[in-house]
Amino acid sequence: xxxxxxxxxxxxxxxxxxxxxxxxxxxxxxxxxxxxxxxxxxxxxxxxxxxxxxxxxxxxxxxxxxxxxxxxxxxxxxxxxxxxxxxxxxxxxxxxxxxxxxxxxxxxxxxxxxxxxxxxxxxxxxxxxxxxxxxxxxxxxxxxxxxxxxxxxxxxxxxxxxxxxxxxxxxxxxxxxxxxxxxxxxxxxxxxxxxxxxxxxxxxxxxxxxxxxxxxxxxxxxxxxxxxxxxxxxxxxxxxxxxxxxxxxxxxxxxxxxxxxxxxxxxxxxxxxxxxxxxxxxxxxxxxxxxxxxxxxxxxxxxxxxxxxxxxxxxxxxxxxxxxxxxxxxxxxxxxxxxxxxxxxxxxxxxxxxxxxxxxxxxxxxxxxxxxxxxxxxxxxxxxxxxxxxxxxxxxxxxxxxxxxxxxxxxxxxxxxxxxxxxxxxxxxxxxxxxxx
Ligand SMILES: Cc1cc2nc3c(=O)[nH]c(=O)nc-3n(C[C@H](O)[C@H](O)[C@H](O)COP(=O)(O)OP(=O)(O)OC[C@H]3O[C@@H](n4cnc5c(N)ncnc54)[C@H](O)[C@@H]3O)c2cc1C
Numbered sequence: 332x333x334x335x336x337x338x339x340x341x342x343x344x345x346x347x348x349x350x351x352x353x354x355x356x357x358x359x360x361x362x363x364x365x366x367x368x369x370x371x372x373x374x375x376x377x378x379x380x381x382x383x384x385x386x387x388x389x390x391x392x393x394x395x396x397x398x399x400x401x402x403x404x405x406x407x408x409x410x411x412x413x414x415x416x417x418x419x420x421x422x423x424x425x426x427x428x429x430x431x432x433x434x435x436x437x438x439x440x441x442x443x444x445x446x447x448x449x450x451x452x453x454x455x456x457x458x459x460x461x462x463x464x465x466x467x468x469x470x471x472x473x474x475x476x477x478x479x480x481x482x483x484x485x486x487x488x489x490x491x492x493x494x495x496x497x498x499x500x501x502x503x504x505x506x507x508x509x510x511x512x513x514x515x516x517x518x519x520x521x522x523x524x525x526x527x528x529x530x531x532x533x534x535x536x537x538x539x540x541x542x543x544x545x546x547x548x549x550x551x552x553x554x555x556x557x558x559x560x561x562x563x564x565x566x567x568x569x570x571x572x573x574x575x576x577x578x579x580x581x582x583x584x585x586x587x588x589x590x591x592x593x594x595x596x597x598x599x600x601x602x603x604x605x606x607x608x609x610x611x612x613x614x615x616x617x618x619x620x621x622x623x624x625x626x627x628x629x630x631x632x633x634x635x636x637x638x639x640x641x642x643x644x645x646x647x648x649x650x651x652x653x654x655x656x657x658x659x660x661x662x663x664x665x666x667x668x669x670x671x672x673x674x675x676x677x678x679x680x681x682x683x684x685x686x687x688x689x690x691x692x693x694x695x696x697x698x699x700x701x702x703x704x705x706x707x708x709x710x711x712x713x714x715x716x717x718x719x720x721x722x723x724x725x726x727x728x729x730x731x732x733x734x735x736x737x738x739x740x741x742x743x744x745x746x747x748x749x750x751x752x753x754x755x756x757x758x759x760x761x762x763x764x765x766x767x768x
Pocket of ligand 1: 344388709738
């Protein structure tokens, strides 16, 4: 593109990388700033038994068509595995199969009436094609109003409280609708099981592929360069980062909205007030490497308020332990609100809560099974979708001309996910290119 403006992309997660790649592909010079030493953001990688593994559990749904097209673009589609997964539910200290019609019949915590309510509530949400009509209500309010109290008490209530803590009552029905629609679209033909996707060798390969092309296309990728402030300057923006200040014509931020509000003082007061209402959960994500399996499930929902985590994701019940040097990989899922003292607790204090609770999952569990353990911490890991979220939803072009934003809080009505990070990264790049033409 002749006389192309210089673009700064803030954030080297999937959204930032995909947007940078697309802009570069159209001939627009890009400098990408990433806070950490490695790109990838929430798709960061650790190593287990010599094999790369996501720092935070990741899989795809069959509805993730943007990820599939991304994989095709980078010749990775052949390595997408679509595997059966087994889901369970922990309630009252017992494990149950969950997620298939047959398992529902045996799911005692719901009772007969509750089972009926669960099926009806799920069907009703699945059949709602117009999410806009669901916008006004909270998930819990809708359950109560429709007489699904038993299903709420036994299943949805505990799951929502585990994820959103005291904000559980605020979660919009559209969020739950999205979850149910995605899960159901991921059922296999028989309707009896679920197929989930994984990229052989880890989703880090997707990040590495787009990062490499960004560099090949001449992108200037600067890692360990947190951006501190973005201010309007002569004809564009002055971007101040660890190590200097440089001028750019356009800026695309892919960081969380609270971070963008800190970075961009030129955002008008009215916008700041509105976007301050967008809140998030942080995620604590312990990973255990065990010498034997913990449970028979890939995804175990923890529907018990007394447990210190809301899910047990046994990755090696999805992929083979042989892929990880024979180690059994177990993630714990623990979302906390930013002001929860747990967020600041040291690893030892957290393990003192987590490890005894693993005996509820498997009474024989013993700490001697642990070969290695670590805890991942992700800030702003899950936007909290409240009723009428569309009124808060930030547009790609912010009210400051030339300052763009494409982050997880903007993929509504879809929830977060790699698929939607790719989609919004592409959309943001296309919208920027359209203004340049
Ligand atoms: C626990 C957990 C489980 C998940 N499970 C799944 C799953 O099963 N399937 C799935 O598809 N998705 C899953 N996701 C979601 C998925 O990882 C995200 O939706 C996606 O990676 C978001 O990409 P992004 O680029 O929008 O944001 P991010 O990955 O958050 O990227 C933002 C980047 O900006 C950088 N940054 C922040 N501030 C600054 C600054 N001031 N200067 C420079 N850089 C900055 C960050 O370091 C980061 O690299 C999960 C996420 C979590 C936390």
